Amino acid sequence: MYPYKIAVIDDNQAVLKSLKLVLKRVFVSVVTLPNPNSLPSLLESEEIDVILLDMNFNAQRLDGEEGISWLKYIKQQPNPPAVVLITAFGDIGLAVQSLKEGAEDFVSKPWDNDELVEKLLAAIEKRETRQRLDSTLREARQLKARWETTRQMTLYEVENRHILEVLNECGGNLAEAAVRLNISRQTLYNRLKKYGIMI
Amino acid sequence: MYPYKIAVIDDNQAVLKSLKLVLKRVFVSVVTLPNPNSLPSLLESEEIDVILLDMNFNAQRLDGEEGISWLKYIKQQPNPPAVVLITAFGDIGLAVQSLKEGAEDFVSKPWDNDELVEKLLAAIEKRETRQRLDSTLREARQLKARWETTRQMTLYEVENRHILEVLNECGGNLAEAAVRLNISRQTLYNRLKKYGIMI
DNA sequence: GAAAAGTGTCCAATAATTGGACACTCTAAT
DNA sequence: ATTAGAGTGTCCAATTATTGGACACTTTTC
Numbered sequence: 242m243y244p245y246k247i248a249v250i251d252d253n254q255a256v257l258k259s260l261k262l263v264l265k266r267v268f269v270s271v272v273t274l275p276n277p278n279s280l281p282s283l284l285e286s287e288e289i290d291v292i293l294l295d296m297n298f299n300a301q302r303l304d305g306e307e308g309i310s311w312l313k314y315i316k317q318q319p320n321p322p323a324v325v326l327i328t329a330f331g332d333i334g335l336a337v338q339s340l341k342e343g344a345e346d347f348v349s350k351p352w353d354n355d356e357l358v359e360k361l362l363a364a365i366e367k368r369e370t371r372q373r374l375d376s377t378l379r380e381a382r383q384l385k386a387r388w389e390t391t392r393q394m395t396l397y398e399v400e401n402r403h404i405l406e407v408l409n410e411c412g413g414n415l416a417e418a419a420v421r422l423n424i425s426r427q428t429l430y431n432r433l434k435k436y437g438i439m440i
Numbered sequence: 441m442y443p444y445k446i447a448v449i450d451d452n453q454a455v456l457k458s459l460k461l462v463l464k465r466v467f468v469s470v471v472t473l474p475n476p477n478s479l480p481s482l483l484e485s486e487e488i489d490v491i492l493l494d495m496n497f498n499a500q501r502l503d504g505e506e507g508i509s510w511l512k513y514i515k516q517q518p519n520p521p522a523v524v525l526i527t528a529f530g531d532i533g534l535a536v537q538s539l540k541e542g543a544e545d546f547v548s549k550p551w552d553n554d555e556l557v558e559k560l561l562a563a564i565e566k567r568e569t570r571q572r573l574d575s576t577l578r579e580a581r582q583l584k585a586r587w588e589t590t591r592q593m594t595l596y597e598v599e600n601r602h603i604l605e606v607l608n609e610c611g612g613n614l615a616e617a618a619v620r621l622n623i624s625r626q627t628l629y630n631r632l633k634k635y636g637i638m639i
Numbered sequence: 640g641a642a643a644a645g646t647g648t649c650c651a652a653t654a655a656t657t658g659g660a661c662a663c664t665c666t667a668a669t
Numbered sequence: 670a671t672t673a674g675a676g677t678g679t680c681c682a683a684t685t686a687t688t689g690g691a692c693a694c695t696t697t698t699c
Contacts, residue, residue, distance in 0.1 A: 334548075336535050337535050337539065337546045341545070346540070349533075378577075378580070381577070381583065384580065388583060391605075392605060396603065396622060400599060403590070404595065406590075415678095423594040423596065427655095427656070427679090613644095615644075615645055616645090624687065624689070625646090626687070626689090627686075627688075629647080
């Protein structure tokens, strides 16, 4: 049993039922929707890990356009879930377009249960990798900004910032901080007093 | 005419010829190969931007395995080119697998020339985006390493590093550096002498 | 080729840093 | 409960560093 939340969206009640039967033995939470209209509110209220999304919700349109547009919607959310698309009327162009729009995988009906679960888990893993990458990039931007400001700082400003950081590292232990900074304890006191850094 | 180098690999001479005819009006350099065996040496000797790769080079095997394995080879090179796969025997599974292995796009024979060129250019753009991301990540790793070492530096070490950086910013102009650092010129001299930083 | 800016060095006044000392307050182990 | 060990806050006098100003000289810039 994996600790992930999955949402399954398909307009065919029978398909939905059988998918739920399979998936609820694998995922801790399985939400089924007969159409994607309530997807926005679902995404707002719950932190879904992966969505298994049918491409057609309308007997009149079998071109998959609806699936693609919902895929786009999902992927432009902040921290979007993984998306695996599923369709009976798939062609190569549709599959390629889906993956280029950010879907993690694409499966055709009829599906193989084991393979489907495997793909869903792989999709979740892929999403987690992307999340890690995102946080690395965020961190990188912060560091870069910090570096940019450092270069136009005064010597004292840089000194004080470093003092504060080391002090923080030492959990406010002045004696240890002084040793780490290789200055005397009095000097550290003087600095803190002079710059109003009271602890 | 775009300043990109493209390599086209297809075992069908007629296809190769007609592709070359189309592409040499768009790309500054078009290399055609009748099979992928000389691809490694080509990649070593030239900086190829995009590869248009057929999936089958053997009348006996039409499952695309060969194309996939060459795709994998290409994508594990350092700074790999963009890859667009082309096939007449494509199925959805093959297309999905290709994109998941890192191909930028997938087209089916028979192809539309305008669409093919469009996809190749989009693939190149995608690769350039990836290159930018890579360099951002490299830079991020450097900054992070720097930050990690900073936290265990002595106050004087941090000071001196900052002095050197500002000095560098000022192109070695001591007077300007002293102003930026907000210390007197003599103090800057003393530091440089004391720490053997001669310029 | 003159003006402006930068360099290298000196000086004495001022300010910061230093090690050592002392009384004190925690805190963790006995 | 007692106590040793570590940390704090403050003092001091000796040492060091920083400062602004000054000067002759070189380099840049217009």
